[in-house]
Amino acid sequence: MKYIILGLGNFGSVLAERFTQMGYEVVGVDKNIEKVEDIKSKISLAVCLNVIDRNSLRILPVHNADGVIIALGREFDESLMAYAIFREFGVKKIIVRAVSDLHATVLTSLGVENVIFPEKDAAQKYVMTLELERYVSSYKLDEETYIVQMQVPRRFMGIRLSKINFKAEHNVKLIGLKRKIDVPNLFGMTHKELRVIDTAKGEVDLLEGDIIVVMGELTNLAKFGK
Template identity: 35%
Template sequence: MKYIIIGLGNLGKALAKDLARIGNDVIGVDINIARVDAMKQLISGAVSLDTTDEEALRTLPFKDVDAIYVTFGKDFGVSVQTVALLKSIGADKLIVRATSPIHETVIRAIGVSEVITPEEDFASMYVSHMLMGALFKQWYKITETHHLYKIVPPEIFIGQSLQNINIEEKFDLRLVAVERLLEVKNVLGVKRPSYQVIDHFTDAFVIEKDDILLLFGQLKDIEKIAELVKK
Protein backbone atom coordinates (compact mmCIF):
# COMPACT_ATOMS: atom_id res chain seq x y z
CA MET A 1 0.00 0.00 0.00
CA LYS A 2 1.03 3.63 -0.48
CA TYR A 3 0.95 6.44 2.07
CA ILE A 4 1.91 10.09 2.40
CA ILE A 5 2.99 11.24 5.86
CA ILE A 6 2.83 15.02 6.26
CA GLY A 7 4.85 16.20 9.24
CA LEU A 8 8.00 14.28 10.17
CA GLY A 9 8.14 15.09 13.87
CA ASN A 10 8.21 12.31 16.46
CA LEU A 11 4.82 10.83 15.52
CA GLY A 12 5.18 11.23 11.76
CA LYS A 13 8.70 9.81 11.75
CA ALA A 14 7.71 6.76 13.82
CA LEU A 15 4.61 6.15 11.70
CA ALA A 16 6.56 6.45 8.43
CA LYS A 17 9.27 4.06 9.61
CA ASP A 18 6.78 1.48 10.87
CA LEU A 19 4.69 1.56 7.68
CA ALA A 20 7.82 1.22 5.54
CA ARG A 21 9.21 -1.58 7.70
CA ILE A 22 6.24 -3.82 6.88
CA GLY A 23 6.58 -3.25 3.14
CA ASN A 24 4.50 -0.17 2.34
CA ASP A 25 5.54 2.66 0.01
CA VAL A 26 5.81 5.81 2.11
CA ILE A 27 6.45 9.40 1.07
CA GLY A 28 7.40 11.73 3.91
CA VAL A 29 6.76 15.47 3.72
CA ASP A 30 8.07 18.27 5.94
CA ILE A 31 9.18 21.87 5.49
CA ASN A 32 12.22 21.12 7.68
CA ILE A 33 14.97 19.92 5.33
CA ALA A 34 16.91 18.26 8.16
CA ARG A 35 13.93 16.05 9.03
CA VAL A 36 13.48 15.18 5.35
CA ASP A 37 17.16 14.27 4.90
CA ALA A 38 17.04 12.07 8.02
CA MET A 39 14.23 9.97 6.48
CA LYS A 40 15.37 9.63 2.87
CA GLN A 41 17.19 6.34 3.39
CA LEU A 42 14.40 4.84 5.51
CA ILE A 43 11.32 5.29 3.32
CA SER A 44 10.42 5.34 -0.38
CA GLY A 45 10.83 9.10 -0.70
CA ALA A 46 10.94 12.32 1.32
CA VAL A 47 10.39 15.87 0.13
CA SER A 48 10.66 19.31 1.68
CA LEU A 49 7.80 21.65 0.91
CA ASP A 50 5.39 24.10 2.50
CA THR A 51 2.06 22.29 2.83
CA THR A 52 0.19 25.61 3.26
CA ASP A 53 1.15 26.43 -0.35
CA GLU A 54 -1.50 24.99 -2.65
CA GLU A 55 0.76 24.78 -5.70
CA ALA A 56 3.44 22.95 -3.73
CA LEU A 57 0.85 20.58 -2.28
CA ARG A 58 -0.45 19.73 -5.75
CA THR A 59 2.97 18.28 -6.65
CA LEU A 60 2.31 15.36 -4.29
CA PRO A 61 0.77 12.18 -5.77
CA PHE A 62 -2.19 12.42 -3.40
CA LYS A 63 -4.58 10.65 -5.79
CA ASP A 64 -2.31 7.60 -6.03
CA VAL A 65 -2.06 6.75 -2.33
CA ASP A 66 -4.25 4.75 0.03
CA ALA A 67 -4.15 7.37 2.80
CA ILE A 68 -2.59 10.68 3.77
CA TYR A 69 -1.58 11.19 7.41
CA VAL A 70 -1.29 14.76 8.71
CA THR A 71 0.66 14.54 11.95
CA PHE A 72 1.59 18.11 12.96
CA GLY A 73 1.78 18.42 16.73
CA LYS A 74 2.54 22.01 17.69
CA ASP A 75 1.24 24.22 14.89
CA PHE A 76 -2.56 24.25 14.95
CA GLY A 77 -2.72 26.75 12.09
CA VAL A 78 -0.47 24.79 9.73
CA SER A 79 -2.42 21.61 10.43
CA VAL A 80 -5.80 23.23 9.68
CA GLN A 81 -4.53 25.02 6.56
CA THR A 82 -2.94 21.84 5.23
CA VAL A 83 -6.08 19.77 5.82
CA ALA A 84 -8.32 22.44 4.26
CA LEU A 85 -6.12 22.62 1.15
CA LEU A 86 -5.97 18.84 0.82
CA LYS A 87 -9.76 18.66 0.96
CA SER A 88 -10.11 21.48 -1.58
CA ILE A 89 -7.83 19.80 -4.14
CA GLY A 90 -9.62 16.47 -3.83
CA ALA A 91 -7.49 14.42 -1.46
CA ASP A 92 -9.65 11.52 -0.33
CA LYS A 93 -8.46 9.38 2.57
CA LEU A 94 -7.24 11.77 5.30
CA ILE A 95 -6.16 10.69 8.79
CA VAL A 96 -5.33 13.69 10.96
CA ARG A 97 -3.69 14.13 14.34
CA ALA A 98 -5.69 16.33 16.74
CA THR A 99 -3.90 17.95 19.67
CA SER A 100 -6.94 19.39 21.46
CA PRO A 101 -10.74 19.16 21.45
CA ILE A 102 -10.93 22.49 19.55
CA HIS A 103 -8.45 21.24 16.95
CA GLU A 104 -10.49 18.06 16.52
CA THR A 105 -13.73 20.03 16.17
CA VAL A 106 -12.21 22.23 13.45
CA ILE A 107 -10.75 19.41 11.37
CA ARG A 108 -13.94 17.39 11.63
CA ALA A 109 -15.87 20.47 10.47
CA ILE A 110 -13.62 20.58 7.40
CA GLY A 111 -14.74 17.06 6.61
CA VAL A 112 -12.18 14.74 8.20
CA SER A 113 -13.72 11.62 9.72
CA GLU A 114 -10.59 9.80 10.91
CA VAL A 115 -8.80 11.56 13.77
CA ILE A 116 -5.95 10.27 15.93
CA THR A 117 -5.25 11.65 19.40
CA PRO A 118 -1.90 10.19 20.57
CA GLU A 119 -1.55 12.46 23.61
CA GLU A 120 -5.03 11.58 24.83
CA ASP A 121 -4.44 7.89 24.10
CA PHE A 122 -1.19 7.96 26.07
CA ALA A 123 -3.00 9.49 29.03
CA SER A 124 -5.62 6.72 28.91
CA MET A 125 -2.94 4.05 28.71
CA TYR A 126 -1.09 5.63 31.65
CA VAL A 127 -4.27 5.68 33.75
CA SER A 128 -4.87 2.00 32.91
CA HIS A 129 -1.28 1.18 33.85
CA MET A 130 -1.56 2.99 37.17
CA LEU A 131 -4.87 1.29 37.90
CA MET A 132 -3.76 -2.24 37.04
CA GLY A 133 -0.25 -2.05 38.47
CA ALA A 134 1.69 -5.28 37.98
CA LEU A 135 -1.22 -6.87 36.08
CA PHE A 136 -0.94 -4.37 33.21
CA LYS A 137 0.69 -5.38 29.92
CA GLN A 138 -0.87 -3.21 27.17
CA TRP A 139 -3.88 -1.06 26.25
CA TYR A 140 -5.53 -0.59 22.85
CA LYS A 141 -8.18 2.02 22.03
CA ILE A 142 -11.20 0.61 20.16
CA THR A 143 -13.84 3.31 20.76
CA GLU A 144 -14.14 6.32 23.07
CA THR A 145 -15.59 4.09 25.81
CA HIS A 146 -14.42 0.52 25.10
CA HIS A 147 -10.85 -0.73 24.91
CA LEU A 148 -8.76 -3.90 24.78
CA TYR A 149 -6.67 -4.62 27.85
CA LYS A 150 -3.81 -7.10 27.87
CA ILE A 151 -3.19 -8.21 31.45
CA VAL A 152 -1.48 -10.83 33.58
CA PRO A 153 -4.21 -12.87 35.32
CA PRO A 154 -4.65 -12.12 39.03
CA GLU A 155 -3.59 -15.00 41.26
CA ILE A 156 -7.20 -15.83 42.07
CA PHE A 157 -7.82 -16.71 38.38
CA ILE A 158 -4.92 -19.16 38.08
CA GLY A 159 -5.98 -22.80 38.05
CA GLN A 160 -9.64 -21.80 37.64
CA SER A 161 -11.89 -22.66 34.70
CA LEU A 162 -13.65 -19.96 32.73
CA GLN A 163 -16.92 -21.31 34.06
CA ASN A 164 -15.77 -20.69 37.64
CA ILE A 165 -14.30 -17.26 36.93
CA ASN A 166 -17.36 -16.18 34.91
CA ILE A 167 -15.65 -13.09 33.48
CA GLU A 168 -18.63 -11.72 31.55
CA GLU A 169 -21.15 -12.01 34.40
CA LYS A 170 -18.90 -10.87 37.25
CA PHE A 171 -16.80 -8.22 35.51
CA ASP A 172 -18.77 -7.16 32.38
CA LEU A 173 -15.68 -7.96 30.30
CA ARG A 174 -15.26 -10.25 27.31
CA LEU A 175 -12.28 -12.58 27.04
CA VAL A 176 -11.06 -12.16 23.44
CA ALA A 177 -7.91 -14.28 23.52
CA VAL A 178 -5.29 -15.88 25.74
CA GLU A 179 -1.58 -15.83 24.99
CA ARG A 180 -0.13 -19.04 26.40
CA LEU A 181 3.55 -19.81 26.86
CA LEU A 182 4.37 -23.07 25.09
CA GLU A 183 7.50 -24.87 23.99
CA VAL A 184 7.69 -24.72 20.20
CA LYS A 185 10.28 -26.35 17.94
CA ASN A 186 12.16 -24.02 15.61
CA VAL A 187 13.39 -24.97 12.12
CA LEU A 188 16.37 -26.73 13.67
CA GLY A 189 14.15 -28.83 15.90
CA VAL A 190 15.21 -26.98 19.06
CA LYS A 191 12.44 -26.33 21.58
CA ARG A 192 12.08 -22.72 22.68
CA PRO A 193 9.40 -20.98 24.76
CA SER A 194 6.97 -18.94 22.65
CA TYR A 195 3.59 -17.33 23.29
CA GLN A 196 0.80 -18.80 21.17
CA VAL A 197 -2.64 -17.19 20.77
CA ILE A 198 -5.72 -19.16 21.82
CA ASP A 199 -9.00 -17.56 20.73
CA HIS A 200 -11.51 -20.40 21.03
CA PHE A 201 -12.60 -21.50 24.50
CA THR A 202 -14.97 -23.80 26.31
CA ASP A 203 -16.23 -23.30 29.85
CA ALA A 204 -13.70 -25.95 30.94
CA PHE A 205 -10.71 -23.89 29.73
CA VAL A 206 -8.32 -23.33 32.66
CA ILE A 207 -6.19 -20.21 33.17
CA GLU A 208 -2.52 -21.01 33.74
CA LYS A 209 0.21 -19.12 35.60
CA ASP A 210 2.06 -17.63 32.62
CA ASP A 211 -1.04 -16.82 30.55
CA ILE A 212 -1.73 -13.31 29.29
CA LEU A 213 -5.39 -12.33 28.95
CA LEU A 214 -6.82 -10.03 26.29
CA LEU A 215 -10.02 -8.48 27.65
CA PHE A 216 -12.52 -6.15 25.96
CA GLY A 217 -14.56 -3.65 27.95
CA GLN A 218 -14.60 -0.36 29.81
CA LEU A 219 -12.10 1.07 32.30
CA LYS A 220 -14.65 0.95 35.11
CA ASP A 221 -14.99 -2.80 34.55
CA ILE A 222 -11.28 -3.59 34.34
CA GLU A 223 -11.06 -1.78 37.69
CA LYS A 224 -13.10 -4.63 39.19
CA ILE A 225 -10.26 -7.02 38.36
CA ALA A 226 -7.68 -4.57 39.74
CA GLU A 227 -9.61 -4.59 43.03
CA LEU A 228 -9.00 -8.35 43.36
CA VAL A 229 -5.29 -7.68 43.76
CA LYS A 230 -5.87 -5.12 46.51
CA LYS A 231 -8.03 -7.44 48.65
Protein backbone atom coordinates in the same frame (compact mmCIF):
# COMPACT_ATOMS: atom_id res chain seq x y z
CA MET B 1 1.92 0.79 -0.05
CA LYS B 2 2.73 4.47 -0.42
CA TYR B 3 1.94 7.19 2.11
CA ILE B 4 2.54 10.92 2.13
CA ILE B 5 3.25 12.23 5.63
CA LEU B 6 2.83 15.95 6.16
CA GLY B 7 4.80 17.11 9.19
CA LEU B 8 8.08 15.52 10.28
CA GLY B 9 8.12 16.38 13.97
CA ASN B 10 8.40 13.76 16.71
CA PHE B 11 5.27 11.87 15.70
CA GLY B 12 5.53 12.27 11.92
CA SER B 13 9.19 11.28 11.73
CA VAL B 14 8.74 8.17 13.87
CA LEU B 15 5.72 7.18 11.79
CA ALA B 16 7.64 7.71 8.55
CA GLU B 17 10.58 5.61 9.71
CA ARG B 18 8.34 2.84 11.01
CA PHE B 19 6.38 2.68 7.75
CA THR B 20 9.66 2.49 5.84
CA GLN B 21 10.82 -0.40 8.02
CA MET B 22 7.55 -2.17 7.18
CA GLY B 23 8.37 -1.86 3.48
CA TYR B 24 6.11 1.09 2.68
CA GLU B 25 7.14 3.85 0.30
CA VAL B 26 7.03 7.10 2.26
CA VAL B 27 7.14 10.70 1.05
CA GLY B 28 7.80 13.00 4.00
CA VAL B 29 6.99 16.71 3.81
CA ASP B 30 7.87 19.55 6.17
CA LYS B 31 8.42 23.29 5.93
CA ASN B 32 11.50 23.00 8.16
CA ILE B 33 14.58 22.13 6.10
CA GLU B 34 16.44 20.78 9.15
CA LYS B 35 13.75 18.17 9.77
CA VAL B 36 13.82 17.20 6.11
CA GLU B 37 17.62 16.83 6.16
CA ASP B 38 17.48 14.73 9.33
CA ILE B 39 15.20 12.11 7.79
CA LYS B 40 15.93 12.14 4.06
CA SER B 41 18.34 9.19 4.23
CA LYS B 42 15.86 7.08 6.23
CA ILE B 43 12.77 7.20 3.99
CA SER B 44 11.97 7.06 0.27
CA LEU B 45 11.77 10.81 -0.26
CA ALA B 46 11.76 13.90 1.96
CA VAL B 47 10.92 17.34 0.60
CA CYS B 48 10.77 20.82 2.06
CA LEU B 49 7.53 22.56 1.08
CA ASN B 50 5.09 25.12 2.35
CA VAL B 51 2.55 22.69 3.83
CA ILE B 52 -0.43 24.98 3.24
CA ASP B 53 0.43 26.24 -0.23
CA ARG B 54 -1.77 24.63 -2.87
CA ASN B 55 0.71 25.09 -5.70
CA SER B 56 3.60 23.65 -3.69
CA LEU B 57 1.61 20.58 -2.66
CA ARG B 58 0.59 19.87 -6.27
CA ILE B 59 4.02 18.38 -6.96
CA LEU B 60 3.32 15.53 -4.53
CA PRO B 61 2.26 12.15 -6.01
CA VAL B 62 -1.15 12.26 -4.31
CA HIS B 63 -2.94 10.20 -6.95
CA ASN B 64 -0.42 7.37 -6.63
CA ALA B 65 -0.55 7.30 -2.83
CA ASP B 66 -2.67 5.01 -0.68
CA GLY B 67 -3.26 7.86 1.72
CA VAL B 68 -2.11 11.14 3.22
CA ILE B 69 -1.34 11.53 6.92
CA ILE B 70 -1.40 15.09 8.22
CA ALA B 71 0.87 14.86 11.26
CA LEU B 72 1.40 18.56 11.91
CA GLY B 73 2.08 19.57 15.50
CA ARG B 74 0.54 22.55 17.24
CA GLU B 75 -0.30 24.33 13.98
CA PHE B 76 -4.06 23.96 14.44
CA ASP B 77 -5.00 26.12 11.45
CA GLU B 78 -2.36 24.55 9.19
CA SER B 79 -3.75 21.05 9.61
CA LEU B 80 -7.24 22.29 8.72
CA MET B 81 -5.99 24.08 5.62
CA ALA B 82 -3.88 21.11 4.54
CA TYR B 83 -6.89 18.81 4.92
CA ALA B 84 -9.00 21.13 2.75
CA ILE B 85 -6.31 21.22 0.05
CA PHE B 86 -5.93 17.44 -0.12
CA ARG B 87 -9.71 17.05 -0.22
CA GLU B 88 -9.72 19.45 -3.17
CA PHE B 89 -7.04 17.29 -4.82
CA GLY B 90 -9.40 14.32 -4.57
CA VAL B 91 -7.43 12.28 -2.04
CA LYS B 92 -9.80 9.65 -0.65
CA LYS B 93 -7.93 8.57 2.48
CA ILE B 94 -6.77 11.45 4.68
CA ILE B 95 -5.74 10.82 8.28
CA VAL B 96 -5.35 13.88 10.49
CA ARG B 97 -3.56 14.14 13.82
CA ALA B 98 -5.48 16.01 16.51
CA VAL B 99 -3.52 17.88 19.19
CA SER B 100 -6.42 18.68 21.53
CA ASP B 101 -10.03 17.74 22.19
CA LEU B 102 -11.17 20.98 20.54
CA HIS B 103 -9.03 20.25 17.49
CA ALA B 104 -10.54 16.75 17.23
CA THR B 105 -14.06 18.18 17.53
CA VAL B 106 -13.45 20.71 14.76
CA LEU B 107 -11.94 18.07 12.49
CA THR B 108 -14.86 15.73 13.05
CA SER B 109 -17.37 18.51 12.41
CA LEU B 110 -15.65 19.18 9.08
CA GLY B 111 -16.24 15.58 8.07
CA VAL B 112 -12.77 14.15 8.75
CA GLU B 113 -13.41 10.43 9.20
CA ASN B 114 -9.91 9.43 10.29
CA VAL B 115 -8.77 11.48 13.28
CA ILE B 116 -5.91 10.19 15.42
CA PHE B 117 -4.85 11.46 18.83
CA PRO B 118 -1.42 9.84 19.44
CA GLU B 119 -0.51 11.76 22.60
CA LYS B 120 -3.84 10.96 24.26
CA ASP B 121 -3.70 7.31 23.20
CA ALA B 122 -0.13 7.00 24.49
CA ALA B 123 -1.15 8.53 27.82
CA GLN B 124 -4.06 6.10 28.13
CA LYS B 125 -1.76 3.15 27.49
CA TYR B 126 0.71 4.46 30.06
CA VAL B 127 -2.11 4.68 32.60
CA MET B 128 -2.89 1.04 31.84
CA THR B 129 0.69 -0.05 32.47
CA LEU B 130 0.48 1.66 35.87
CA GLU B 131 -2.98 0.39 36.78
CA LEU B 132 -2.62 -3.12 35.34
CA GLU B 133 0.58 -4.62 36.68
CA ARG B 134 0.18 -7.61 34.34
CA TYR B 135 -0.73 -5.54 31.26
CA VAL B 136 0.41 -6.84 27.85
CA SER B 137 -1.37 -4.78 25.17
CA SER B 138 -4.65 -3.04 24.38
CA TYR B 139 -6.91 -1.89 21.56
CA LYS B 140 -9.15 1.16 21.93
CA LEU B 141 -12.72 0.69 20.68
CA ASP B 142 -14.05 4.10 21.73
CA GLU B 143 -13.36 6.76 24.37
CA GLU B 144 -14.38 4.44 27.22
CA THR B 145 -14.06 0.88 25.95
CA TYR B 146 -10.90 -1.15 25.45
CA ILE B 147 -9.91 -4.69 24.62
CA VAL B 148 -6.98 -5.60 26.85
CA GLN B 149 -4.57 -8.51 26.91
CA MET B 150 -3.11 -9.17 30.34
CA GLN B 151 -1.43 -11.97 32.18
CA VAL B 152 -3.99 -13.73 34.34
CA PRO B 153 -4.28 -11.88 37.68
CA ARG B 154 -2.69 -13.94 40.46
CA ARG B 155 -5.95 -14.21 42.41
CA PHE B 156 -7.51 -16.17 39.52
CA MET B 157 -4.72 -18.70 39.02
CA GLY B 158 -5.92 -22.27 39.41
CA ILE B 159 -9.56 -21.18 39.14
CA ARG B 160 -11.81 -22.63 36.45
CA LEU B 161 -13.08 -20.09 33.92
CA SER B 162 -16.68 -21.18 34.43
CA LYS B 163 -16.39 -20.14 38.10
CA ILE B 164 -15.60 -16.51 37.23
CA ASN B 165 -18.63 -14.30 36.63
CA PHE B 166 -16.94 -11.77 34.36
CA LYS B 167 -19.98 -9.61 33.61
CA ALA B 168 -21.94 -9.60 36.86
CA GLU B 169 -19.01 -9.35 39.29
CA HIS B 170 -16.36 -7.50 37.29
CA ASN B 171 -18.23 -5.62 34.52
CA VAL B 172 -15.91 -6.97 31.83
CA LYS B 173 -16.44 -9.43 28.99
CA LEU B 174 -14.20 -12.42 28.33
CA ILE B 175 -12.96 -12.42 24.73
CA GLY B 176 -10.43 -15.23 24.77
CA LEU B 177 -7.50 -16.97 26.40
CA LYS B 178 -3.96 -17.60 25.15
CA ARG B 179 -1.62 -20.26 26.47
CA LYS B 180 1.84 -21.51 25.56
CA ILE B 181 1.52 -25.00 24.17
CA ASP B 182 3.94 -27.47 22.59
CA VAL B 183 3.99 -27.10 18.80
CA PRO B 184 5.95 -29.57 16.61
CA ASN B 185 8.30 -28.32 13.91
CA LEU B 186 9.38 -29.91 10.62
CA PHE B 187 12.11 -31.89 12.38
CA GLY B 188 9.78 -33.53 14.88
CA MET B 189 10.93 -31.36 17.76
CA THR B 190 8.58 -29.19 19.80
CA HIS B 191 8.73 -25.62 21.00
CA LYS B 192 6.44 -23.45 23.10
CA GLU B 193 4.12 -21.14 21.17
CA LEU B 194 1.36 -18.83 22.39
CA ARG B 195 -1.97 -20.00 20.96
CA VAL B 196 -5.65 -19.21 21.49
CA ILE B 197 -7.35 -22.07 23.31
CA ASP B 198 -11.00 -23.12 23.32
CA THR B 199 -12.91 -21.55 26.22
CA ALA B 200 -16.44 -22.12 24.90
CA LYS B 201 -17.41 -24.52 27.68
CA GLY B 202 -15.43 -22.77 30.40
CA GLU B 203 -13.80 -26.04 31.48
CA VAL B 204 -10.33 -24.52 31.59
CA ASP B 205 -8.25 -23.91 34.70
CA LEU B 206 -6.23 -20.69 34.56
CA LEU B 207 -2.47 -21.17 34.81
CA GLU B 208 0.63 -19.04 35.38
CA GLY B 209 1.68 -17.54 32.05
CA ASP B 210 -1.81 -17.54 30.53
CA ILE B 211 -2.86 -14.38 28.69
CA ILE B 212 -6.50 -13.41 29.18
CA VAL B 213 -8.27 -11.10 26.72
CA VAL B 214 -11.11 -9.02 28.17
CA MET B 215 -13.21 -6.05 27.08
CA GLY B 216 -14.67 -3.25 29.19
CA GLU B 217 -14.31 0.28 30.49
CA LEU B 218 -10.88 1.32 31.71
CA THR B 219 -11.87 1.64 35.38
CA ASN B 220 -13.43 -1.83 35.42
CA LEU B 221 -10.47 -3.36 33.60
CA ALA B 222 -8.12 -1.81 36.16
CA LYS B 223 -10.09 -3.32 39.05
CA PHE B 224 -10.25 -6.70 37.34
CA GLY B 225 -6.51 -6.73 36.64
CA LYS B 226 -5.40 -6.16 40.23
